Amino acid sequence: MSEKSRDINFLKLFGKNLRSIRESKEMSQEEFSSFCDIDTRQLGRIERGESNSTILTVKKIADKLNLPIKELFEI
Structure with missing residues (x-):
């Protein structure tokens, strides 16, 4: 597996984990993005593994x- 493939898989797993956390809070993408003060489209891209979030975005969500930041990465 190439490094690029591993990176893509990591982003997808991170997004899946974030979606799971959001759903456990029983929040829609719109509610969650508003709560976290990030754009709804950006949240969708993150959850689909299409966006490599900045450290500051991850910190803002945590x-x-x-939550401790590391919990967002416990895949």
């Missing part, structure tokens, strides 16, 4: 959820 802060809003009151």
Whole structure:
């Protein structure tokens, strides 16, 4: 498996984990993106593994959820 393929798989797993966390909060993408103060389209791209989020975006999400950042990566 190439490095690019591993990176894509990692982004998809991160997005799947984030979606699972959002769904456990029983929030729609619109509600969650508003709660986390990020664009709904960006959240959709993150959840689909199409966007390589910045560290600051990940920190913002973790802060809003009151979770340690590492929990967002526990896939």
